[in-house]
Amino acid sequence: MVDFTIKDHYKVDDLLRIMELLRGEGGCVWDREQDHHSIRNNFIEETYEAVEAIDREDPALLQEELGDVLLQVVFHARMEEEAGRFTFSDVCDGICKKLIYRHPHVFGDVSVENSSQVLENWDKLKTVEKHQETAVSTLEAVSKALPALVRAAKVQKRAGKVGFEYPALSDALGDLRSEIAELEEALSREDAQDVFEEIGDVIFSAANVSRLLKADPEEALSRSTEKFVRRFSRMEQLAERPLAGCTVDELNDLWREAKKEEKSIGGILK
Numbered sequence: 617m618v619d620f621t622i623k624d625h626y627k628v629d630d631l632l633r634i635m636e637l638l639r640g641e642g643g644c645v646w647d648r649e650q651d652h653h654s655i656r657n658n659f660i661e662e663t664y665e666a667v668e669a670i671d672r673e674d675p676a677l678l679q680e681e682l683g684d685v686l687l688q689v690v691f692h693a694r695m696e697e698e699a700g701r702f703t704f705s706d707v708c709d710g711i712c713k714k715l716i717y718r719h720p721h722v723f724g725d726v727s728v729e730n731s732s733q734v735l736e737n738w739d740k741l742k743t744v745e746k747h748q749e750t751a752v753s754t755l756e757a758v759s760k761a762l763p764a765l766v767r768a769a770k771v772q773k774r775a776g777k778v779g780f781e782y783p784a785l786s787d788a789l790g791d792l793r794s795e796i797a798e799l800e801e802a803l804s805r806e807d808a809q810d811v812f813e814e815i816g817d818v819i820f821s822a823a824n825v826s827r828l829l830k831a832d833p834e835e836a837l838s839r840s841t842e843k844f845v846r847r848f849s850r851m852e853q854l855a856e857r858p859l860a861g862c863t864v865d866e867l868n869d870l871w872r873e874a875k876k877e878e879k880s881i882g883g884i885l886k
Contacts, residue, residue, distance in 0.1 A: 618642055631686070632704055636695045652692060717741060739777075751778045765834040768823040772801040785828050792821040806819075850874035 617638045619662040623630070652852050656781040666681035693704040718741050720726035721734065748754045748771045754777075758770045775781070802810035826833035851870040852859055859867065 628736075631649055631690055635687075635690050639694055639698065647691075650691070652695060654690060655688070660683075661689055661694075685789070688749060716747075717745070748883075751775075765819075765823050768820050769827045769833050772824050772827055782824075782828070785825070788825045792818070792825055795821045795835050847871065847874040847878060850877065 618640075620637060623635075624741050635647075638644045640648075643672065662681065662684040666678065666685050666735065669678040669681045669867045689707070690704060693702070693707050711818060716723045717750055718738050719727045720737065720741075726737065728737065742748075745756065746756055746757055754774045758767055758774065760767070762770070782791070795814065799814035801820055802814045823833040826836050851867070851874050854870050855866075862870070
């Protein structure tokens with residue numbers, strides 16, 4: 617039995633103490649065995665679950681999922697404290713200093729008139745803070761661990777800030793059509809490596825079109841995936857036998873019917 621007082625209500629200090637006990641002698645063998653890499657994916661999964669709670673507009677679920685995200689922060693910080701590099705308090709200190717530095721219109725004497733100026737100042741201060749002295753350094757600073765569509769849009773946006781941007785949406789659409797043509801050419805040559813690269817170029821160009829339309833490409837793809845799942849579910853309901861036993865023509869007919877029904881009732885995405 618560890619030395620810990622059970623309470624009706626806990627605070628951040630209690631969470632830090634619990635993690636210390638879990639990682640300490642007499643604690644949990646699993647927690648003691650973990651390192652940054654072994655729980656890396658847990659961090660990602662918990663973050664996405666919090667995002668899903670936001671999308672579902674479920675406050676109770678969001679509260680729970682934010683707790684799970686906080687646990688990951690505390691877990692990683694505890695490992696670093698054990699290694700003698702930094703503590704959870706150092707993490708808090710760092711983010712507080714960052715927020716104060718990047719909000720000079722609140723904590724200093726800088727004047728702003730709107731949110732656009734706030735974001736412009738934020739980017740300028742971040743560039744100085746991160747020593748991003750060249751245009752390419754701002755692109756390289758975009759995390760490679762981001763989902764590919766998110767990273768693509770951020771890289772494109774930063775390139776656009778130095779003028780490397782299509783002047784009109786029609787130009788971006790033309791680039792997309794050009795990339796599709798190059799993909800078709802690679803397919804005709806049956807060149808697997810080129811096909812792989814050209815598919816990436818098509819997706820990258822599509823992400824740019826989406827960005828220029830002010831439609832977040834990650835969210836757009838997520839909604840399309842949900843639409844597919846929703847229509848596929850309706851296909852299964854409409855089918856007179858398991859989908860695996862249907863012919864391709866029957867499956868296509870079921871898809872068209874599911875799509876038609878959804879559009880007739882004002883589906884979210886048409």
